Amino acid sequence: MKKRVLTVLLSAVMALTMTGCGGTKTDESGKSSDSKENSSAISGQSTEKVTKGKAPKGAKTIEVWSEDRHDLDYIESMIDNYNKTNEDGIFINLTIISDDYENMVKLAIDSGTAPDIVGANAFPLFKFIDNDLFVPLNDYIDADQEYQKVNEPYEHSYEGANAHDGKIYHVYSGMRSGVRVEYNKDLLAKDGYDEIPAKLSDYIDMAKDVTEKGNGDVYGIGFTSASPFERLLEMSAQVSGIYYYDYTKGKFDFSGYKEILEQGKRFMTENIAYPDQQGVDNMRALFAQGKFALWSNASQEAGVFTQQIPIDKFEWGVAQVPSLTGEIKGALQTTPSKSYAILSSSKQKDLAWKVISYFQSEEFTKGYLEKGYCLPITDYMDGIIDKSKTGRLADFSMLDYESVYPTVPNVNLTGDDYRTVLWNAVMGYVEIDDAIKDLNTRYNEALDADVKAGNSKRLVISDYDPMHPDKGTVSYKEK
Amino acid sequence: MKKRKKFTKDSFVSGAMLTPALVLLCICSIYPFLWMFRYINYDYNGFTATYTGSRNFVRMLHDTTFWQSVGHTFEYAFYKIIFIIPLSLIVAVVLNSRLKGRNILRSIYFMPTIISTAISGMIFAFIFATQNGILNEVLKSMHLIKQPIQWISSQDHVMAAITIMALWGGFGNYMLYFTTGMSGISEDVYESVKIDGANGIQTFFHITLPMLSPVLKIILMLAITSAFKDYEAIMVLSQGGPGNRSMVMFLYIYNLIFGGQGTSSQPQIGYGALLSLVAAVIVGAVTIVYLRISRKLDDVM
Numbered sequence: 001m002k003k004r005v006l007t008v009l010l011s012a013v014m015a016l017t018m019t020g021c022g023g024t025k026t027d028e029s030g031k032s033s034d035s036k037e038n039s040s041a042i043s044g045q046s047t048e049k050v051t052k053g054k055a056p057k058g059a060k061t062i063e064v065w066s067e068d069r070h071d072l073d074y075i076e077s078m079i080d081n082y083n084k085t086n087e088d089g090i091f092i093n094l095t096i097i098s099d100d101y102e103n104m105v106k107l108a109i110d111s112g113t114a115p116d117i118v119g120a121n122a123f124p125l126f127k128f129i130d131n132d133l134f135v136p137l138n139d140y141i142d143a144d145q146e147y148q149k150v151n152e153p154y155e156h157s158y159e160g161a162n163a164h165d166g167k168i169y170h171v172y173s174g175m176r177s178g179v180r181v182e183y184n185k186d187l188l189a190k191d192g193y194d195e196i197p198a199k200l201s202d203y204i205d206m207a208k209d210v211t212e213k214g215n216g217d218v219y220g221i222g223f224t225s226a227s228p229f230e231r232l233l234e235m236s237a238q239v240s241g242i243y244y245y246d247y248t249k250g251k252f253d254f255s256g257y258k259e260i261l262e263q264g265k266r267f268m269t270e271n272i273a274y275p276d277q278q279g280v281d282n283m284r285a286l287f288a289q290g291k292f293a294l295w296s297n298a299s300q301e302a303g304v305f306t307q308q309i310p311i312d313k314f315e316w317g318v319a320q321v322p323s324l325t326g327e328i329k330g331a332l333q334t335t336p337s338k339s340y341a342i343l344s345s346s347k348q349k350d351l352a353w354k355v356i357s358y359f360q361s362e363e364f365t366k367g368y369l370e371k372g373y374c375l376p377i378t379d380y381m382d383g384i385i386d387k388s389k390t391g392r393l394a395d396f397s398m399l400d401y402e403s404v405y406p407t408v409p410n411v412n413l414t415g416d417d418y419r420t421v422l423w424n425a426v427m428g429y430v431e432i433d434d435a436i437k438d439l440n441t442r443y444n445e446a447l448d449a450d451v452k453a454g455n456s457k458r459l460v461i462s463d464y465d466p467m468h469p470d471k472g473t474v475s476y477k478e479k
Numbered sequence: 480m481k482k483r484k485k486f487t488k489d490s491f492v493s494g495a496m497l498t499p500a501l502v503l504l505c506i507c508s509i510y511p512f513l514w515m516f517r518y519i520n521y522d523y524n525g526f527t528a529t530y531t532g533s534r535n536f537v538r539m540l541h542d543t544t545f546w547q548s549v550g551h552t553f554e555y556a557f558y559k560i561i562f563i564i565p566l567s568l569i570v571a572v573v574l575n576s577r578l579k580g581r582n583i584l585r586s587i588y589f590m591p592t593i594i595s596t597a598i599s600g601m602i603f604a605f606i607f608a609t610q611n612g613i614l615n616e617v618l619k620s621m622h623l624i625k626q627p628i629q630w631i632s633s634q635d636h637v638m639a640a641i642t643i644m645a646l647w648g649g650f651g652n653y654m655l656y657f658t659t660g661m662s663g664i665s666e667d668v669y670e671s672v673k674i675d676g677a678n679g680i681q682t683f684f685h686i687t688l689p690m691l692s693p694v695l696k697i698i699l700m701l702a703i704t705s706a707f708k709d710y711e712a713i714m715v716l717s718q719g720g721p722g723n724r725s726m727v728m729f730l731y732i733y734n735l736i737f738g739g740q741g742t743s744s745q746p747q748i749g750y751g752a753l754l755s756l757v758a759a760v761i762v763g764a765v766t767i768v769y770l771r772i773s774r775k776l777d778d779v780m
Contacts, residue, residue: 127526276609410745415544429722
C-alpha cells in the first residue's frame with residue numbers, strides 16, 4: 001500500500017515538473033517582450049521564417065537573422081520584391097529571432113549553422129570582434145560612394161559600439177532618440193502650465209503642484225518599475241554633464257549623482273509621484289487615461305501613444321528633459337539602430353555585402369523611415385524623407401546636443417547594477433552617500449579585476465568633452 | 480532466497496524501461512550540471528572564458544545581495560510552508576468527506592497548478608495593482624482598508640503578496656497529494672472509530688494524521704525543496720523588487736547567468752554557476768536537516 005501511494009506521488013511530481021518546464025518558457029518570452037518594450041513581440045513564437053516562397057534553382061541564398069519584429073511588414077515586402085527582381089541571383093532568406101537573440105546567434109556560430117548576415121545593433125561589439133566573428137566593412141564601404149552618401153558611415157561610427165581601431169563592423173541606418181518628457185497638455189494647462197521647465201527643481205515643483213491640485217485623483221508624474229532611473233533622472237544627469245564613468249581617468253565615478261538623487265528623492269518623500277510603479281505598458285495606459293501629467297521615455301512612445309495605446313482624450317506634447325541648472329552641460333544618449341554585420345563564417349561575403357547595401361540603400365531606408373519605425377541618423381536621409389508621413393515621430397527629432405557615449409567597459413559586477421542601486425536611493429531604501437560609495441567600490445573593484453585578468457580594457461579619453469563624448473581620442477589601457 | 484540469474488526476462492524488461500529515463504536524466508540534467516560546473520573558476524560571458532582562480536569564491540563571500548537573497552529565500556519558504564501545508568491538509572480532509580460536488584471543488588482547487596507559474600505572476604500583477612487592483616477594490620468595498628495597499632511596490636507588503644500567490648498556485652497540488660495519501664487509509668479503520676463514537680476532530684487527530692505521517696513526511700520534503708527553488712512567478716510579479724525585498728536566490732542567479740536589465744552588466748555564467756552550486760548545497764543541507772529531524776520525531780512518536 002505504501003508503495004502504491006509513493007508511485008502515485010511520484011507520478012504527480014513528474015507531471016508537476018513538466019508543467020514547470022512549460023512555465024519557464026512563457027516566462028522568458030514575457031521578460032524579453034518587456035525589456036524590448038515592444039508589445040508586438042508577444043506572439044509566443046520566438047523563431048520565425050519570414051521570406052515567402054522557396055529559393056529558385058541555382059539561386060544563391062543569403063541567410064539573414066534579425067530580432068526586430070515591429071517592422072516586419074515593410075521588410076518582408078521589400079525582401080520579396082528584391083528576391084523577384086535582383087539580377088545577381090540572390091535569394092534573401094530572413095529569419096526573425098525575438099527571444100534570446102544573442103545566445104541563439106552564438107549557438108548557431110558554435111554549431112556551424114550561422115547565417116551570413118545578422119542584425120547587430122544590440123550586440124556588445126567586443127564580444128564579437130575579440131573572437132573574430134565580424135568582418136570589417138571598410139573596404140566595401142570605401143568602394144561604394146552611393147552607400148557613403150546615404151549612410152555617412154564615418155560620421156556615425158562610435159567607438160566600442162560599431163567601430164574599433166578605425167575598423168567599422170556595422171553601420172547604423174536609423175536611431176531611437178534620447179529620452180524626452182511626454183506630457184499631458186490639457187492637464188498641465190488646467191493647472192496653469194504651458195511649458196516644461198528646463199530646471200529639474202522647477203520640474204519637480206510643477207509635478208508637486210499638479211499632484212496637490214489633483215486631490216488623489218490625478219498625479220504630477222508617474223514612474224514604472226522597469227528601469228525607472230534610466231527614464232528620467234539618469235538623463236537629467238547626462239544633460240547636466242554627469243556620467244557614471246570618468247573617461248579622463250578611466251574609472252567609474254558615481255559621486256556626481258548626489259545632487260540629482262537628492263532632488264529625485266522629493267518625488268517620493270513629498271508624495272509627488274503616482275503611488276505605484278507598475279510595468280511599462282501599465283504605466284503608459286495610466287498616462288493615456290490622464291492619471292498623471294508627466295511621463296518620460298524615448299521616441300518609441302510616438303508609436304505607442306498613436307497605435308498601441310492611442311491617446312485620444314487629450315493633447316500630448318513632447319519636451320526636453322530638465323537639467324540641474326537649466327543649462328545643457330552634457331550630451332544626451334541616443335540609441336542608434338538598424339545595422340547589419342557580416343559574420344566571418346559566411347562563405348559569400350561579397351554577396352552578403354550586396355544584400356546589406358540593399359537594406360541600407362536610399363530607396364529602402366526612405367520607405368523605412370517614412371513608415372515611422374525609427375528616426376533618421378544621417379543628415380542626408382533627414383533631408384530627403386517626407387516628415388509629414390512619420391506622424392508624431394517628428395516631435396522626437398534629433399537635438400543638437402544628442403550623441404552616443406563611447407561604450408563603457410563591460411565588467412563582471414558583483415551585486416546590483418547602478419540603475420537599481422541609484423533608484424533604491426531615490427526610493428529611500430538606501431542612503432544616497434552609502435549607495436554612491438557602494439557603487440564606486442564595487443564597479444571599480446570589478447573593473448580592476450577584469451583589466452588584470454585580461455577580460456576588459458580600461459577606456460581612457462584624455463580630451464573628453466561631455467558635450468561631444470564621441471569626438472575624443474580613444475585609448476585603451478591594459479592596467 | 481532465490482539464486483540470482485544474470486539475464487532473466489524480468490531484468491531485461493525493467494532495464495529497457497529504465498533506460499530512456501536514465502538517458503534523458505544524463506543528457507538533460509547531469510551533463511548540463513557538469514558543463515556548468517567546469518566554469519566555477521572562470522569569468523565566462525558566453526563567448527570567452529578567462530580563468531580567475533579563486534576570485535569568484537571570494538566575490539561570493541562578500542556578495543551582500545546574494546546573502547540577502549538567501550535570507551529572503553528562507554523567509555519566503557518559511558511563510559509558504561507554514562501556510563500551505565495546514566491549508567492543503569484541511570481542504571483535503573474536508574473534501575474527503577462525503578461532500579456534494581467535492582470533485583468539482585477539487586478540480587477548481589487543483590487548477591492553478593496546471594497554469595504556468597509565469598502566467599500566474601501576470602494574473603496576480605492585476606490582482607495586486609495598487610490603483611484599480613482587484614484585491615484592493617474588494618478590501619475597500621468591505622471597508623477593511625481606507626487607503627489602497629501597495630502590495631507589490633512597497634517593501635512592507637511584497638513578501639505577503641508573493642506568499643499569497645504561492646499559496647494560490649501550490650495548495651491544490653499538495654491537497655491532491657494528501658487526498659492520494661488518505662485514499663490509502665482503509666475504510667475499516669474509519670468505521671471502527673465511528674462505532675467507538677469518535678467525532679470528526681478526534682478521527683482527524685487520532686486516525687487520519689498518524690496514518691498520513693509517512694506521506695506527510697514526503698510532502699513536507701517536496702514542499703521545502705520546491706519552496707527554495709521558486710522564482711519564476713516572483714520574477715514576473717515583482718522582479719525581485721522593490722529594493723530587492725523579494726529577491727530570492729535563484730532569481731539572482733538567473734539574472735547573473737542570463738544578464739540582468741542593466742547595460743553595464745553582462746552574463747556571468749561562471750559566477751552564476753558557483754552561486755548555483757552554493758544554492759544547491761544550501762537546499763541540500765536544509766533537506767538533510769529536515770530528514771534528520773523527521774527521523775528523530777519518528778523515534779519519539
